[in-house]
Amino acid sequence: MSDFEHFLLTRFAVRIKPGAPLPSDEWLRSRISIFEAICLPSVLRQSTQSFSWLLFVDSSVPVATRERLERVLPKNAEVVIVDAVCEERTIVHALLKRATKPYVVTSRLDNDDAIDPDYISIVQREIGRTPRVFLNFPRGLQYSRARLLAYRHASNAFISHVDARGPHMQTVFVDWHDRLARHGVIRQWSEREMWLQNCHGGNVKNQERGIRVSANQHRGRYPFLVLPSETQWGLLSDKAWTSMNLLRQVARNPKALRRLLPTRQR
Template sequence: MENFSHFLITRFNLNLYERDKHAAPTRTARWLEHRFEVFERYCLPSVAAQTATDFRWLCLFDAATPEPYRRRIASYRAVCPRFEAVYYTAAQTACLTESLRGTIRSVLAAEHGSTPPPHGLLITTNLDNDDALASDAIELLRREIRPCPGKRIYSLLYGYQYFTSERFLLKMRYTNNHFLTLVEPFDDRVETIIAYRHTRAIRQQPTVYISSPHGKWLEIVHEDNVSNDLRINAKVRNIPVLRGRTFSDFGLPELRVTARRQWFQTLFLLPVRFLVTGAKRLRGKRARLRRK
């Protein structure tokens, strides 16, 4: 594939969500510190380990990010040369698609002296700041992408959830996961993947599903997720992992689960978590109905 530009997009601490999944406020000092810790432990090493190197990683930060964190952010380029921090004001965040379109054009103009010529492709892949990609995920995407008229979504079908508090791993087949990629003609109407909610994207554009024997993304389920938890819906098939696994293939050699713990958690934790999550969903649905 020729004449393309590929951007990995991470929305770090933009003013998009006021509360996490426990209704606790986001963007507090404690929340921000924890986010940086999770990012440095999982997300940053996984992108630095990518076997493909011809992409750019735009990490979007709030312009109000405190100076100590800005200094921390500045150090990430040494870990991952493809990393680029972008700071947006509240006004820029309010029109995020337009702001990101301008940023991408500015990055390419600075690098090449001009934006891509006509008939080029823009590829944008979403990665949350507390998740990770397999080291060959971007390489696999690029092997599968084919030029075509119009826009197209690509979905890496299989991935994992890792529950940090229980140190438990679950494999997933998840069609409309939040690691989607949008391929579109590079013109004045580019949208980028952030213009699409991952829960609806596959209904809005033609979608190609990329299946592989091993999961290619890792969703970290931790105490401060905005919404991530055990997923119970028709779009998801949860697949027990009943053997030990290391994550060196994600650039995370220190992350590992044992077969013994996986068996125990699958037999005892998973049914309990399923019931608790289902009850929370039901209470939330009833509360919304009462408000109506």
């Protein structure tokens, strides 16, 4: 890491567009519990801790919530208070106050999701030094109703980016994650599943879209998940059902198939 710094970026409770309401106290209580159960342990289990984790929190969030986050976060993490919309320039400003090396690598992680224990180390090994290149892991898992589903997305919410440090640098938040091909080349690393999307009912967009897989091969990577024992018949029947569900989704919305295919590079 002699010439780059790696920042893991999480928006915890912020406004992402003008006029957007801030979450309620009930939402905050629920989300911080999910964060501590799913997101936080996955970051603590990273095989390298040579990165900085920035959690962006709106200044109007109760002090008690911010203090709770600060108590549970590791030493390489920091709560960043945001006074306005948490857009990319806000994030760039925060990074420029902290980064000192020629290249800045940014990776995004939603506050209710998880990453594979080797996520950070593989990003650092594979990202390269070409400015404005994205590194995507198309293969991941969905965690829904105490079961795992295999899911692919060609430009997902766990993507990483590298750029030269400076006032005009880009980050992973330059655009919505499924539009990032407009802003640079997307390289794909698809050797195995590298992330876990948590479908818990409190998120609007994260619905079951994957195909059921056995939890046995993933328990060691996500030991904090509740994963009951499986029967072969139950696994096979659910695999058939989720496969049909995916086909129905594609039939209703053929554009959804694009998420499963390699993103066009420019």
